[in-house]
Amino acid sequence: MKRERTWINYYLQSTSGIVGAVLVLIMITLSLISAFGLAPHDPLEQNPMDALQGPNGTYWFGTDQFGRDIFSRSIDGMRRSLSVALLSVGLATLFGVTLGVVGGYLGRWIDNIVVRASDVIFAFPAILLALAIVNSLGNSWIDTSIAIAIVYTPIFIRVARGPVLSVKEMDYIKSARVLGYSSPRILGRHILPNVFAPVVVQVALSLSWAILTESGLSFLGLGTQPPDASLGLMVSEAQALAAFAWWSLAFPSIFITIVVIGLNLVGDGLRDALDPARRSTS
Amino acid sequence: MRSLISLQGLSIKTSSDGRSLTSDVNISLIEGEALGIVGESGSGKTLTALSILGLLPRGVEVASGEINFNGENLLSIDPERLRGIRGKEISMVYQDPMTALNPVMTVGNQLLEVLDCHNHDVKDPESHVKQSLIEVGIPDPDRALKSYPHEFSGGMRQRVVIAMSLLLSPKLLIADEPTTALDVTIQRQILSLVSRQRSRRQMSMLWITHDLGVVANLVDRVAVMYAGRIVEVGTTKQIFNSPQHPYTQGLLASLPVASSRSRNRLASIPGVPPKPWLVGQSCSFADRCQFAHKKCRESLPLLDARGTKSVACFYPIASSI
Amino acid sequence: MTLVIDNVIKKYPIRQSKSVVNALNGISLNISKGQTLGIVGESGCGKSTLARLIVGLESPTQGAITWRDNVLLRGSKNQWRNHLSPAQLVFQDPYSSLNPRQRIGECIKEVIVAHNLRQKEEIDSRVTELLKVVGMSEDMKNRYPHQLSGGQRQRVSIARALAAEPELLILDEPVSALDVSVRADVMNLLVDLRKEFGLTYLFISHDLSMVRHISDVIAVMYLGRVVELGTWDEVLDNPQHPYTKALIAAIPDHSQVGQMDLTVSLEGEVPSPTNIPLGCAFHVRCPIAVPNCSKMIPQLLPIKSSQSVACSEVVK
Numbered sequence: 001m002k003r004e005r006t007w008i009n010y011y012l013q014s015t016s017g018i019v020g021a022v023l024v025l026i027m028i029t030l031s032l033i034s035a036f037g038l039a040p041h042d043p044l045e046q047n048p049m050d051a052l053q054g055p056n057g058t059y060w061f062g063t064d065q066f067g068r069d070i071f072s073r074s075i076d077g078m079r080r081s082l083s084v085a086l087l088s089v090g091l092a093t094l095f096g097v098t099l100g101v102v103g104g105y106l107g108r109w110i111d112n113i114v115v116r117a118s119d120v121i122f123a124f125p126a127i128l129l130a131l132a133i134v135n136s137l138g139n140s141w142i143d144t145s146i147a148i149a150i151v152y153t154p155i156f157i158r159v160a161r162g163p164v165l166s167v168k169e170m171d172y173i174k175s176a177r178v179l180g181y182s183s184p185r186i187l188g189r190h191i192l193p194n195v196f197a198p199v200v201v202q203v204a205l206s207l208s209w210a211i212l213t214e215s216g217l218s219f220l221g222l223g224t225q226p227p228d229a230s231l232g233l234m235v236s237e238a239q240a241l242a243a244f245a246w247w248s249l250a251f252p253s254i255f256i257t258i259v260v261i262g263l264n265l266v267g268d269g270l271r272d273a274l275d276p277a278r279r280s281t282s
Numbered sequence: 283m284r285s286l287i288s289l290q291g292l293s294i295k296t297s298s299d300g301r302s303l304t305s306d307v308n309i310s311l312i313e314g315e316a317l318g319i320v321g322e323s324g325s326g327k328t329l330t331a332l333s334i335l336g337l338l339p340r341g342v343e344v345a346s347g348e349i350n351f352n353g354e355n356l357l358s359i360d361p362e363r364l365r366g367i368r369g370k371e372i373s374m375v376y377q378d379p380m381t382a383l384n385p386v387m388t389v390g391n392q393l394l395e396v397l398d399c400h401n402h403d404v405k406d407p408e409s410h411v412k413q414s415l416i417e418v419g420i421p422d423p424d425r426a427l428k429s430y431p432h433e434f435s436g437g438m439r440q441r442v443v444i445a446m447s448l449l450l451s452p453k454l455l456i457a458d459e460p461t462t463a464l465d466v467t468i469q470r471q472i473l474s475l476v477s478r479q480r481s482r483r484q485m486s487m488l489w490i491t492h493d494l495g496v497v498a499n500l501v502d503r504v505a506v507m508y509a510g511r512i513v514e515v516g517t518t519k520q521i522f523n524s525p526q527h528p529y530t531q532g533l534l535a536s537l538p539v540a541s542s543r544s545r546n547r548l549a550s551i552p553g554v555p556p557k558p559w560l561v562g563q564s565c566s567f568a569d570r571c572q573f574a575h576k577k578c579r580e581s582l583p584l585l586d587a588r589g590t591k592s593v594a595c596f597y598p599i600a601s602s603i
Numbered sequence: 604m605t606l607v608i609d610n611v612i613k614k615y616p617i618r619q620s621k622s623v624v625n626a627l628n629g630i631s632l633n634i635s636k637g638q639t640l641g642i643v644g645e646s647g648c649g650k651s652t653l654a655r656l657i658v659g660l661e662s663p664t665q666g667a668i669t670w671r672d673n674v675l676l677r678g679s680k681n682q683w684r685n686h687l688s689p690a691q692l693v694f695q696d697p698y699s700s701l702n703p704r705q706r707i708g709e710c711i712k713e714v715i716v717a718h719n720l721r722q723k724e725e726i727d728s729r730v731t732e733l734l735k736v737v738g739m740s741e742d743m744k745n746r747y748p749h750q751l752s753g754g755q756r757q758r759v760s761i762a763r764a765l766a767a768e769p770e771l772l773i774l775d776e777p778v779s780a781l782d783v784s785v786r787a788d789v790m791n792l793l794v795d796l797r798k799e800f801g802l803t804y805l806f807i808s809h810d811l812s813m814v815r816h817i818s819d820v821i822a823v824m825y826l827g828r829v830v831e832l833g834t835w836d837e838v839l840d841n842p843q844h845p846y847t848k849a850l851i852a853a854i855p856d857h858s859q860v861g862q863m864d865l866t867v868s869l870e871g872e873v874p875s876p877t878n879i880p881l882g883c884a885f886h887v888r889c890p891i892a893v894p895n896c897s898k899m900i901p902q903l904l905p906i907k908s909s910q911s912v913a914c915s916e917v918v919k
Contacts, residue, residue, distance in 0.1 A: 171700035175760075178658045179767055180687045181717050189713070193704050322782040435872050465645035466809065467869045470853040474865040492783055495855030499863035522860045536787035539858045540812035540851070543836065547794070548787035548816070554752045555784070 010273035017269020023262030027255070031079035034072070041069035043076040043229050052245050062247035064237070070248060073229040074255050080230050081259070084141050084223075085210035088148035089203055095149070096156020097199055103157070104164030105187060114161075118154030126151045127216055134222045144223045148210050159202045163194045197274035204267030208260040215256055231256050285310040285350075286486050287334070287372075287454055292347035294329050294338065294510075301559035303329055303342065304510040308585065309488075313453070316480060316487040318497030318518070321507035322555060327490045330507070331456050334488075335368050336361075352453075370400045373447035377459040379439035383431040389415075389442055390427030396449050411449070418445040418475055437468035441475065448479060454486045461496065473500055494537065498522050506530050509566035510558030516591035526591070526598035529567045565595070573597050605803055606657070606690070606771060608632045611666035613652050613827075622877045626652040627663070628827035628884075631903075634771070634820075639797065639804040641818025641835065643811050643850070647873050648824040650807045654775045657805070658692045670771075687718045691769035695776035697756035701748040707734075707759050708744030714766035733762040736799075738792060754785035758792065765796070772796075773805045778813060790816060811854050815839055823847045826876060826884040829903055833910030843912040845889050883914070891916050 011017050033039060040060070047067035055062045061070035103114035121129065133147035167173060168191065176186045215232025217223035224230030226237075231252045238249035288310035294303045304326035311317050321327040332338050334349055334356065349356040351372065356364060376382045384392055393411040397404065404410045408427075415423040418441040431439055440460060447455060457476070461469040477500060480487055489501055497504055497518065504521040506514045506529065514527040525531040535549035553570040565571070568578040577596050585592045613627040627649045634640045642650045655661045657668055670689060694700040701710060711730045715721050721729050731741045737758040748756055757777060764772060774793065778786040794817060797804060808814050814821060814835075821838040823831040823846065831844040842848045849869035856863065871888040874880055880887050886896035893916060903913040912918055 171694040171696060172702045174655075174660055175692065175694060175700050175763070177660060178688065178692045179714050179717070179763070181713075185717060190702055190705075322784060437872050465873065466811075466853045467645060467849055468872060469855075470865075470869070473855070477865045493855065494783070494857040498857040498860045499855050499865065519860050522857060533784055534857065536784060537857060538790070538812045538816040540815060540839075540854045540856050541858060543840070545816055548790055550787035550791060551784045552788075554754065555782070 007270075007273045011269050014269045014272060016265045017273070020262045020265025020267075020269055023258050024266055027078055027259045027262065028082065030075040031082050034075040034079045039069075039072040039075055041072040043068065043072040044227050045069075052241070052248075054245075055247055061251040062245065064234075064245075064248050065241060070234075070251055073234060074231065074252050077224075077229040077231040077234055077252060078255055078259065080141060080224055080228070081211045081214050081232075081256075084145050084148065084214045085207045087142070087145035088210050088214075089152065089206045091145065091149035092152035092156050092206065093199065093203055096153040097160040097195065099153070100157040100160030101164050101187065101192065101195060104161040105168060105183075105191060111161075114157060118157045121151065121154045127213060130213055130217060131220065131222060134217055139222060139225050141224065144214060144217060147217075148213050151213070152206055152210065155206065156199065156202060159198050160195045163198060164191055167191055167194045197271075200274060201267050201271040204263050204270055208263035208267070211256065211259055211263075284312065286313045286315075287311050287349070287351045289330070289334070290348045290350070292330065292333060292349065293345045294326065294333060294342060295345040297341050297343050300345075301557075302345075302510060303558055304507075305558070306584075307347070307507075307512055309505055309512070309515075311454070311486045311488065313486055314484045315503065316489060316501040318489045318491065318501035318504045319507060320491060320494060320497055320504060322492055324509075324555060324558070325507040326510040326558060327507045328458055331374075331458055331488060331490050334456060335372060335374060336364055337374075366400070369396060369447075369452070370402075370450045371452050372454045372456065373450070373452040375440070375443050375447050375455065375457045375460045377462050379436050379443055379460075379463065380431075382443045383439060385431055387430075388427065389429055389431065389434075393427070393446055393449060396446055400450055402450055414445040414449050415442070417448070417479070418442070419471075420445070437464055437471065440464065440472055444472070444475065444479075448483070451483060452485065454488065455480070456488045456490070458490045459492070462491070462493070469496070476500070494522075494534065495540075506533075509555050509561055511566060511594065512585060513567065513595070514591075514593045515585065516593075520591050526593040526600075527567075527595050528571045528573050528599060531599055532570075573599075605636045605638075605671060606632075606634045606805075607667075607669040608653070608657070609667045609669065611653075611656065611663045611668060613649070613656060613661070614664045617877070620877075624876045625827055625879055626876060627656075628879070629666070630824075630827070630829060632822055632829065632832075634803055634805060636770070636803055637797075637801055638820065639806055639818045641814035641821045642805065642807045642824060643809065643814045643821060644824035645809060645850075645873055647826060647876050649827040649876075650824055651775055654692060654773045654805070654807055657771075657773055658690050659688060660692075687767055689769055690771040690773060691764035691767050692773045692775065693757070693760050693764050693777050696780050697753050697760055698748075698780075700760050701756055701763075703748055705748075706744065707746050707748070707751070710748075710759065711763050711766050714763060718767070720766070720768065729766075733766055734759075736765065736796070737762040738788075752785070753781050754789060757781060757789055761789075761792070761796070765800070769802070771803045771805065773807070775807045776809070777806075779808065779810065786813075793817065811839075811850060823850065826873065826879055828884065828913065830885065830913045831911070832903060833907075837907070837910045841910075843906060843910070843917045844885075844914050845891050845917075846885050 045068065050063050050067040051065050053059055053063045059069050061074060063069060099114045103111040130147045130151050133150055134144055137143040137147060173186060173190055176190055214223055218230040218232030219236040224233050234252035235249060242249040289307055292307040293305045295301060296303065307330055319327045319330065329338065329342065333344055344357055390411060393414065394407055397407050412423045412427060415426055420426050420438060420441055434442065461472050464472065489497060491497060501518055504516065504518050505512050508529050514521065514530050521530060525534055532551040536551060538548060551570050556566055563582050564580060565578040565583050568574040575597065583594045583596050585594045609631055611627055611630045615624040615626060617624060630653060644650050656663050708730050711733055712726055715726050715729055730744065734741060734743060739755065739758055778789050781789060796802060806814060806817050818835045821833065821835050822829045823844065825846050831838060831847045838847065839851065842851055869888060874887065882897040882899055883901050886892040896915065899915060901913045901915045903911045904918045905911045906918055
């Protein structure tokens with residue numbers, strides 16, 4: 001019997017998808033190095049003697065005005081950014097998909113409440129809403145994640161609810177009801193698989209937005225607080241130095257760019273691989 | 283009698299991988315004649331019709347052949363000239379009356395636009411357009427002109443589409459399954475409308491359908507398409523009363539007859555039609571044919587003219603009736 | 604009597620326009636075991652609504668549907684939710700009635716597993732048996748629906764319905780979406796299955812020639828009511844209701860080339876179910892209508908032991 005080609009096979013055919021995955025994997029590896037304390041320097045350690053050095057053998061990305069190693073701080077910032085992104089998008093996916101699927105399938109008043117509530121959240125600009133929530137919750141990375149999760153939940157509601165609404169009207173769902181299948185069975189086996197592809201794509205794209213939002217919050221003085229490192233905070237702090245110490249601004253910015261581009265490429269690759277219509281017919 | 287339009291050796295392929303969709307289609311119509319093209323989905327009947335007006339969908343193209351209309355090859359003429367012919371000399375009615383009209387424009391404006399596009403000079407366009415609606419049996423034409431398509435039922439919308447296609451008195455009307463989406467009593471009304479207009483205007487007609495009952499009562503001649511080729515052509519009486527191609531015969535035998543009293547088991551054709559590009563040099567029907575011999579699988583039968591009727595079969599069924 | 608449909612009314616309120624779609628306006632029909640009831644009518648006559656009510660996809664606004672003296676549906680209570688109904692449905696469109704992500708074998712197996720219809724070790728052989736019953740080979744089990752032709756998909760739909768071991772099969776336009784040359788195959792299969800399993804059919808179609816071919820009794824519907832009911836040969840050979848006559852006359856008949864008189868046709872269109880004419884719903888199009896027809900709704904009354912007509916001009 002011919003082996004079925006899975007979506008992974010299709011994904012691996014796309015060059016941009018592979019490039020994206022490699023970029024993201026590099027960033028994850030660097031974060032893990034930092035998480036296990038294997039960074040070349042302590043990201044918080046100040047060495048006033050070595051302040052504002054350009055990139056060299058000891059300090060690969062140079063140092064900031066306190067003599068802290070920018071490479072170690074960058075990978076620590078990456079770790080923090082990725083953690084916030086993963087937790088916030090994870091929460092948003094969990095709540096958004098659940099609410100979207102349940103609302104879409106059950107319809108009536110439940111759906112009405114879900115849709116109206118997400119419309120309200122949609123009505124605010126994302127960063128302003130996140131700012132307001134972080135302000136009221138606090139500054140820890142978990143608070144930041146919750147704030148971003150609240151902002152992104154309606155996106156997942158929308159992404160999950162759409163396919164549910166269209167699939168619900170298909171004859172094979174009616175047929176499942178006539179055959180006396182239970183609602184959990186219909187939802188789990190016949191409706192959810194249609195939600196999987198768009199949600200996976202949305203997760204990849206939202207992770208990159210979440211990293212930008214976290215950076216933005218830190219840049220604005222919320223989110224991660226000094227002396228802890230965060231990519232956004234590093235960019236913010238480096239502004240004053242950029243004129244004579246380009247490396248302090250350049251490297252954290254490049255990290256943000258790489259991870260965001262990587263996640264976007266992964267999202268595009270997944271979208272192509274998971275959509276049967278985009279696959280070439282074989 | 284000279285032919286108004288003739289398709290010669292028309293082959294249509296996909297542009298990307300050259301899959302053959304229709305092969306060597308030859309059709310000709312004389313002025314005032316109605317020809318029905320019958321076939322199942324995928325037989326190439328709609329593509330053949332679309333190719334006449336140069337309206338093939340993206341990714342599909344004419345690979346070879348000629349389409350001669352009034353002495354001009356439509357495949358090689360100037361696009362501006364083709365645009366002038368479309369709608370004016372050859373017009374088309376589609377299957378779905380819901381999407382054939384622009385939903386955000388009144389019916390009156392859509393009809394006037396047809397006159398406008400072809401610089402058609404009439405003294406009083408408003409009354410010309412109104413007259414066209416009266417001819418297709420639309421009650422209260424004044425109100426209809428100011429209405430939007432969604433205010434009409436499917437049958438009424440198809441009448442509007444027909445009025446639009448007859449507006450410039452075309453020489454040829456191409457109809458692609460125009461009654462398939464309609465109820466039978468409405469279909470009947472549209473059929474009588476079309477046949478009345480055709481005889482009044484001495485217009486030629488190409489009627490594409492899968493419904494054998496409709497063509498049996500509407501057209502002068504029938505071409506049967508199967509897997510991208512015409513397998514049999516003849517007068518309507520010949521095709522229905524003494525089909526010679528085993529496919530035509532099998533198709534007719536498989537239909538229950540509404541007026542008959544017998545309820546015998548329906549004759550069926552085993553299998554499904556092949557993809558036209560997978561047929562190659564053999565009879566496309568050989569795999570489903572109860573009369574197939576070795577020869578049928580080794581060479582391609584071509585249309586063989588026998589008087590007014592021709593059949594692409596090595597072993598045609600002798601006229602039995 | 605196996606299935607009794609007793610004065611069923613179904614209305615769909617439309618919130619935006621504050622109007623009501625009157626899909627069924629008091630339908631009473633019976634089907635006995637082993638019988639095939641054919642329902643014919645044009646769009647808006649309520650034939651598909653009736654199918655959905657019988658299988659419990661929707662509930663009637665009023666009236667009852669009784670199965671072997673058990674009240675199957677009454678008012679808005681549906682007792683078949685999460686239970687296996689003795690009535691199963693085969694849909695018109697074989698392209699949307701199968702889950703595109705489910706292999707054929709899985710699709711049939713799921714019915715058996717969900718309702719514990721067989722011991723675990725018997726399931727696979729049961730799936731094979733069901734496929735064989737509808738004329739498909741075992742190696743189709745691993746195919747996906749998109750790898751099948753329309754006719755094969757419809758066979759799978761039928762096999763899936765049979766997996767539920769129904770007594771009544773509701774066939775809603777089962778061959779209308781199929782290519783002409785495969786319709787006969789599916790029709791023959793349905794005739795064979797009825798005999799083999801002693802099934803009762805409700806065959807719904809707009810195609811009178813298909814209904815004629817398979818039905819014992821034919822009901823002609825117009826705007827949510829039965830206008831004529833009788834054995835298949837009575838209804839077709841000796842139609843009484845003016846609508847039935849018009850419907851029969853409108854069928855393009857391929858066996859009589861050029862015989863159809865295209866100059867005559869039933870005037871007008873089916874009125875909208877949101878705005879049904881008063882009195883007899885057909886009177887606005889009826890060639891034999893008298894003024895009284897717009898005042899009284901004609902009841903379905905017998906003119907013979909087995910044929911009934913709802914027309915006050917015919918039943919006098």
